Amino acid sequence: MTKAVVLGAAGGIGQPLSLLLKANPLISELALFDIVNTPGVAVDLSHISTPAKVEGYLPPNDGLKKALTGADIVLIPAGIPRKPGMFRDDLFKINAGIVRDLAVGIATTAPKAFVLVISNPVNSTAPIVAEVFKKHGVFDPKRIFGVTTLDVVRASTFVSEIIGDLSLAPSIVVPVIGGHSGVTIIPLFSQSSHPLPSSLSSEDREKLTYRVQFGGDEIVKAKDGxxxxxxxxxxxxxxxxxKLLRAVKGEKGIVAPSYVHLTADKEGGEVVKKEIGRDLEYFSVPIELGPEGVVKINAIGKVTEYEQGLIAAALPDLATNIEKGVTFIDSSKL
Incomplete structure (x- = not known):
């Protein structure tokens, strides 16, 4: 029996995310929480012929606590979306407070749950969740994840487009490291399971990198605000x-990039710090998943000179983003 909880379930990400989780055979119970509309979303999903039982909760009458009670995995897509001309960092003031309050609820009701932070800016919101958990004495770095999977999905899709065969997209693996905004997103095309064509120019490679880093802007523009x-x-x-649930159930060898606290695997984390040449607390790297969450943080490995330059360019922003999240909690009254 696995209970999944979506916090922000009535929003633009929350509704399709809840739909996909309802269809996941590994989930037996799905709890939805938001400030509006969750009972209706839950009833809608409950008509789908899959085993998961669905319930929706609103803030009154301890709705957040009821939703989180017994949770095994919690996904947080709550917050406002980006608008034209808005960077992820612009979202910070509003989304930071939302994530903080939800993190308090998780820390006090379901401190052992796996927490997947989707709310942007992830570079700062994942540290916010961690700092809340620290203040409540329940922090476990193996169980808090900043979700950077979209960067991996984009990189794989774009490579398949360049190769000219979209059917390859599900099998293409491109490690994406660093963070989850702009220049902090570092696709390692040199390590792609399907190499880029040798005819691809350095200029085209740079355009491809930029497209992965700023793919969100492409969507905001296409949706016309x-x-x-x-x-x-x-x-x-x-x-x-x-992937996490499969690993929790005992499947071995599952590796996926995620933005994690590098003490989740102290030995692996120290290797990554040496590779990037900076003592950061958080970094998105390929991690091996298991029943307790993070089993191993994998080394970045060999990169090209161009990719090394991308890493160097990302580090100042990452450090600032992390500090912003930590400072926000230090100055908050929990």
Whole structure:
């Protein structure tokens, strides 16, 4: 029996994410929480012929606590979406407070649950969740994940487009490290399971890298200000949740990039710090998953000179983003 909880379930990401989780055979119970509309979303989903029981909760009458009671995995897509011209960092003031309050609920009601942070800016919101858990004395770095899977999904899709065969997309693996915004997103195309064509120019490679880093802008522009990456983000969140649940159930060898606290595997974390040349607390790296969450943080490995430059460019922003999240909690009254 596995209970999954979606916090922000009535939103643009929350609804399709909840739909995908309802269809996941590993989930037997699905609890939905948001400030509006969750009972209706839950009833809608409950008509789908899959085993998971669905219930929706609103803030009154301890709705958050009821939703989180008995949770095994909690996904947080709550928050406002990006608008045209808005960077992920612009979302911070609003989304930070939302994530903080939800994290308090998790820390006090379901402290052993796996927490998947989707709310942007992930570079800062994942540290916010961790700091809340620290203040409540329940922090376990192996169980808190910043979801960066969308960057991996984009990189794999774009490579399949360049190769000219979209049917390859599900099998293409491109490690994406660093963080989850702009220049902090570092696709390692040199390590792609399906190499890029040798005829690809350095200029085209740079354009491809930029497209992965700023793919969200492409969607915001295409939606003409009416939304951001909701459907693709829901898919990515569901994919990571599925991999984690499979690992929890005992499947071996599952590896996926995620933005984690590097003490989740102290030995592996120290290797990554040496590779990037900076003592950061968080970094998105390929991690091996298991019953307790993070089993192993894998080394970044060999990268090209160009990719090394991308890493160097990402580090200042990452450090600032992390500090912003930590400072927000230090100055908050929990």
């Amino acid at each position: 009416a939304g951001s990456a909701t459907l693709s983000m829901a898919y990515a969140g569901s994919e990571f949740a599925s």
